[in-house]
Amino acid sequence: MIRTFSSIDVMYLVAAARWTLALTATAFCGSALLGLVLAIARISPIAPLRWLVAAYIYVVQGTPLLVWLFVIFFGLPLLGVSVNPWLAAAIAFSVYGSAFLGEIWRGALISIARTQWEAAASLGMSMSQQLRYIIIPQSVRIAIPPTVGFLVQLIKNTSLAATIGLVELTREGQLTAAGTYMPFAVFTTVACIYFVMCFPLTQWSRSLERKLDVAR
Amino acid sequence: MSLVDIQAISKSYGSLPVLKDVSLGVAKGEVVAVIGRSGSGKSTLLRCINGLEPIQAGTITVDGVRVNDPKTDLRKLRQEVGIVFQSFNLFPHLSVCENITLAPRVVRKQSPDAAREVAREVLHRVGLEEKLDAYPSQLSGGQQQRVAIARSLAMRPKVMLFDEVTSALDPELTGEVLKVLEAGAGSGRPGGHDHDPRHPRDGLRASVRLARRLHA
Numbered sequence: 030m031i032r033t034f035s036s037i038d039v040m041y042l043v044a045a046a047r048w049t050l051a052l053t054a055t056a057f058c059g060s061a062l063l064g065l066v067l068a069i070a071r072i073s074p075i076a077p078l079r080w081l082v083a084a085y086i087y088v089v090q091g092t093p094l095l096v097w098l099f100v101i102f103f104g105l106p107l108l109g110v111s112v113n114p115w116l117a118a119a120i121a122f123s124v125y126g127s128a129f130l131g132e133i134w135r136g137a138l139i140s141i142a143r144t145q146w147e148a149a150a151s152l153g154m155s156m157s158q159q160l161r162y163i164i165i166p167q168s169v170r171i172a173i174p175p176t177v178g179f180l181v182q183l184i185k186n187t188s189l190a191a192t193i194g195l196v197e198l199t200r201e202g203q204l205t206a207a208g209t210y211m212p213f214a215v216f217t218t219v220a221c222i223y224f225v226m227c228f229p230l231t232q233w234s235r236s237l238e239r240k241l242d243v244a245r
Numbered sequence: 246m247s248l249v250d251i252q253a254i255s256k257s258y259g260s261l262p263v264l265k266d267v268s269l270g271v272a273k274g275e276v277v278a279v280i281g282r283s284g285s286g287k288s289t290l291l292r293c294i295n296g297l298e299p300i301q302a303g304t305i306t307v308d309g310v311r312v313n314d315p316k317t318d319l320r321k322l323r324q325e326v327g328i329v330f331q332s333f334n335l336f337p338h339l340s341v342c343e344n345i346t347l348a349p350r351v352v353r354k355q356s357p358d359a360a361r362e363v364a365r366e367v368l369h370r371v372g373l374e375e376k377l378d379a380y381p382s383q384l385s386g387g388q389q390q391r392v393a394i395a396r397s398l399a400m401r402p403k404v405m406l407f408d409e410v411t412s413a414l415d416p417e418l419t420g421e422v423l424k425v426l427e428a429g430a431g432s433g434r435p436g437g438h439d440h441d442p443r444h445p446r447d448g449l450r451a452s453v454r455l456a457r458r459l460h461a
Contacts, residue, residue: 147297148334152348152400153324162347166338 034209039218045201046222052187052197055119057180060126067131069160072138082131089128095189097121102193114195122187129179137172138164170241177234181227188223198222247306248273249294249404254303256289263289266303271404288331291406295319295326308403324352327397328406331413333389335381341368341392342377345399353400360399367395371425387418391425 070082089097102117112120141164149159191200202219206212247270256264263286271277279287292298294305296312296319305312310322336344345367346360355363368374371391381389390410397405407426411419 144330144332144334145336148330148336149348150319151295151297151323151326151328152396153320153352154348155320158351162351163336167336 031210032208034205034211034214038205038209038215042198042201042205042215042218042222045196046198046226048195048197049184049187049199049223050226052115052118052122052190052195053180053184056122056126056183056187059119059123060130060183063123063127064130064134067127068134068138071131071135074156086128086131089124090132094121094125094186095192097124098189098193114190114193117193118187118190118195122183122190125186126179126183130176133175133179134168134172137168137175140171141167174234174238174241177230177237181230181234184227184230185223247271248275248308250304250306251290251294252304252306254293254300254305256286256293256298256300264293264300268303273403288408291328291408294404294406295323295328297328320352324400325403326406327400327402327404328408329390329393329397329410331409333381333386333393333413335389335393335396337381339380340377341373341379341381341384344381344392345396348396349399363399364395367398368392370398370428371395372421385418386414387421390414390422394422394425 067082067086070078071086073079098117098121101121102112102114105112105117138160145163145167146159149163154162187197188199190197191203194200196204198219202215206215209215249269249271251267251269253266253268254264255262255266267286267290269277269290279290281287289298293300294307294312296317300313303313307322307326311317312319312322336347339347342361342364345364346355346357349355349360349363350357364377365374368377371394373388373391373395376384376388376392381392384392390413394407394410410426411422414422
């Protein structure tokens, strides 16, 4: 039965956007935790660890996120591990995000002068103390703008989770379009909702970049 | 027995020999100036003493502890060997007080109050008590270098190494740093070097020429 695209449908889309935000938040936390470990492992003095992490990052960055979603959602059940769409999406986006955040943050860490490490080491600080008190606090300023930029990408990329049946904003849009037969109006509305979520972050990222430039 | 005992050390960066068969003994309370041309290995020698650079042959012993022994805890050793760098290397994100108290707090586990007391005392010795809450960027070069000296002194090291501490300063500013160094020589902390021949004045009891040994 074809119904018309009404304000109640818009409300449903906005409600579905909550799942987009929830998936983004979960994926960002997973990416951040794993990404921090990867970034530190990439600058560790242990060479095999660096190679291993570099290989992980190259593989993840060199393969489509959509394929990871399919591998985890359709592949894991074949191995006897059942995953629901939410868990599959959370894992896939965390894996994907960790590789990118890991590289962004590694760049921020190595941008801090070698002499800062040496000064801290010369005062008897351990490697972890040097990172915690000297290197990470200074690299955060450098890392924030690209990290916010990554967050915007992540919000938009969560739309791929629609392909495994997770009812977030894009999937809700598909369902609404199928019911109303008004794909143009529906997906324009969907695009507007994405824009409203991403635009403030983009602006924030820009202003942070400007502030950093002034500080230099 | 010498507090710092260097026996026939050799050091090269890749295929470039920097130190060849260098020996030196420094007694407690003694001030030694290491002089030599640019590139003769003065900085390298100092960086070997606190283990920032590995050596290929010979032995370095500081207060009975072998520096180039894999079993030696370099963190422990560096608590006893302060170094002040040519380029100050203050931590730009921390105030003067935090720069000075960080290592005593996290490495020596002093209470914040005790560490702040020590900070006041060492800042008084370098004549900068009023800069306790300033940030490095608000200080002149000479003031920054005096804070760097205070930061090292706060760890109460047995040995102080000064790596051309005035060479990055304007001639008008070197005086204030030299005054601090001369006052420090009387307090029983040996060490130091500079290629400025005016620099090691009254406190000087021995000087070592490195130039001859190079590229032999």
